[in-house]
Amino acid sequence: MTTMTEASVREFKMPDVGEGLTEAEILKWYVQPGDTVTDGQVVCEVETAKAAVELPIPYDGVVSELRFPEGTTVDVGTAIITVDVSGGAPAAAPAAEQAAAPAAPAAEPEAEPQGRTPVLVGYGVATSSTRRRPRKGSETTVPAPAQAIQAELNGHGAAPAPAAAPERTRPLAKPPVRKLAKDLGVDLTVITPSGPDGVITREDVHAAAAPVTVPAPAAPAAEPAAPAAAQAPVPAAVVGYDGARETRIPVKGVRKATAQAMIGSAFTAPHVTEFVTVDVTRTMKLVEELKQDKEFQGLRVNPLLLIAKALLVAIKRNPDVNASWDEANQEIVLKHYVNLGIAAATPRGLIVPNIKDAQAKTLPQLSEALGELVGTAREGRTSPAAMQGGTVTITNVGVFGVDTGTPILNPGESAILAIGAIKLQPWVHKGKVKPRQVTTLALSFDHRLVDGELGSKVLADVAAILEQPKRLISWA
Numbered sequence: 001m002t003t004m005t006e007a008s009v010r011e012f013k014m015p016d017v018g019e020g021l022t023e024a025e026i027l028k029w030y031v032q033p034g035d036t037v038t039d040g041q042v043v044c045e046v047e048t049a050k051a052a053v054e055l056p057i058p059y060d061g062v063v064s065e066l067r068f069p070e071g072t073t074v075d076v077g078t079a080i081i082t083v084d085v086s087g088g089a090p091a092a093a094p095a096a097e098q099a100a101a102p103a104a105p106a107a108e109p110e111a112e113p114q115g116r117t118p119v120l121v122g123y124g125v126a127t128s129s130t131r132r133r134p135r136k137g138s139e140t141t142v143p144a145p146a147q148a149i150q151a152e153l154n155g156h157g158a159a160p161a162p163a164a165a166p167e168r169t170r171p172l173a174k175p176p177v178r179k180l181a182k183d184l185g186v187d188l189t190v191i192t193p194s195g196p197d198g199v200i201t202r203e204d205v206h207a208a209a210a211p212v213t214v215p216a217p218a219a220p221a222a223e224p225a226a227p228a229a230a231q232a233p234v235p236a237a238v239v240g241y242d243g244a245r246e247t248r249i250p251v252k253g254v255r256k257a258t259a260q261a262m263i264g265s266a267f268t269a270p271h272v273t274e275f276v277t278v279d280v281t282r283t284m285k286l287v288e289e290l291k292q293d294k295e296f297q298g299l300r301v302n303p304l305l306l307i308a309k310a311l312l313v314a315i316k317r318n319p320d321v322n323a324s325w326d327e328a329n330q331e332i333v334l335k336h337y338v339n340l341g342i343a344a345a346t347p348r349g350l351i352v353p354n355i356k357d358a359q360a361k362t363l364p365q366l367s368e369a370l371g372e373l374v375g376t377a378r379e380g381r382t383s384p385a386a387m388q389g390g391t392v393t394i395t396n397v398g399v400f401g402v403d404t405g406t407p408i409l410n411p412g413e414s415a416i417l418a419i420g421a422i423k424l425q426p427w428v429h430k431g432k433v434k435p436r437q438v439t440t441l442a443l444s445f446d447h448r449l450v451d452g453e454l455g456s457k458v459l460a461d462v463a464a465i466l467e468q469p470k471r472l473i474s475w476a
Helices: 095-100 146-153 175-184 202-209 253-266 281-291 303-317 363-378 452-467 471-475
Strands: 009-013 023-029 042-047 052-056 061-066 073-075 079-084 271-279 323-326 331-334 340-342 344-346 349-351 392-396 415-419 423-429 432-446
Touching: 042 079, 175 202, 271 452, 281 303, 281 432, 281 452, 303 340, 303 363, 303 392, 303 415, 303 452, 303 471, 340 363, 344 363, 415 452, 432 452, 452 471
Parallel strands: 340 392, 392 415
Antiparallel strands: 009 079, 023 042, 023 073, 042 052, 061 079, 271 432, 323 331, 344 349, 415 432, 423 432
C-alpha cells in the first residue's frame, strides 16, 4: 500500500469568494474520496451571505478526504478537502491497520508540478473554530460518484436502480429544489417525483409540504357534551403537515445578510417615499411592437425593460440623484456611472444583482443584460461580484399583483424605484373617461442626498417617459 507523504498531499482551503466574507456553508459535494480531480474542476458548491458559488480545485490528483459533510458552515481559510497529488491512490485502510501491515518498498514520488501555486486569492487564517450546524431532516445516504451527481444536477440523470439493501438511494433533485425542501422540512426520499427521468420538482416539494387536514374523531354518543368553558380543539387548518403548529427555519446565508442590510439601511438613511400614478398604455403598445422588431429577436421584451430605460434617462437628466453618502469622510460621492440593480426573489431569499454601466447600453443590450441577470438569479448562480457596487435599484412588486409599496434602500445607494401592477382602469384621456393601462410608481430616496425637489423631478421624468415613450428619443 502506498503511503502518502506530507509533500504529496494538498489541502484546499475555503476561499473568500466575496469581499470580506468570513464563512460559507457547504451545500453540495461533487466528488467523493477516491475520485480523480483535475486543475479547474468544480468539487463543491457553497453558499455565502451573498450567493451560491461553485468552487474549482487548483491542482490535479486523487481525493483522499472530505473534511466536512454537506450542511456544515466553515470559516474562510479552513481546509475542506485533501488531495493526493503524487499520482497514487489514497490510503483506504485505517491508521492502525497500516501500522500492522508489513512494510513495502517505497516508490519514488513524482516531482511536484512547477509554476503552480495551490492557493487562491482571499485565503486567510481562520480565527475561530468551525461551527457545525445540524441539517434539517438529514439522513445517511449512499455515496455516489461525481459523474452521477453531476448528471443529477443537470436534471437528466437516470434514476438509480433499487438496491437489495435496506438503504435508500439518493433522490434526484436540483440544488434549489433541495434547498427548498430543506427549508420546509420535507424529506425528499418520500416524495413521488413528477419531473422527467424521475426528477423531483418544486411543485412536488410544495405538495408534500401542504397541510394535511385530519378529521377530528367523533365523540361517543353516550357521553355528555363538553362544557362551554373547555378549550376548543385546534382547527386542522392551522396544523402543519407533520402535526406541528410551528416551523422554525434557521436564518442564514442570503436571508441573514438581507435582514442585516435592511436593518442597517432603515435605521441609518432617512427614507422618503413619493408616489405617482401614470397611464402606461402607450408604453404597453410599444412593448408589443418591440417584440416583433427583428433587432429584438430572441431577447426578452417586457414593461420592465422600458421602465429601466426610463429611469436611466431620468438619472441622466438629474445626475445628482445617483450618489452615495460617505459617513467616515462626511462627503457626498457623485457616481458618473449607473450600476442598475434589479431585485429578484429566489429560493434562497431576496438578492439584488446589478447591471454594470447600464447607462451606456442600448435598448437591445439592456434587454439582453436583463435576461441574463434574471435567468442567472433563478438558477441560483448569481456571483457575489454581480451584487456589489449598485447605485440605484428597481423592484417590481407588480408581478405579485401589488399596487405599490415603500421600498427600503439598498445600503450605499441613494434611490430605489418600485413598480406596481399594471391594470386596466378608468382614466380621463383626451377629455373622456376610457379604459387605460395604469400603474403606480413609488420612489424611495435618501433624504441626506436627495431633497424633495430632486426626488420629485426624477419620479416625474420616469412617469412622463412611460406616458409618452417617444421621449426616450428626444430626452436620451
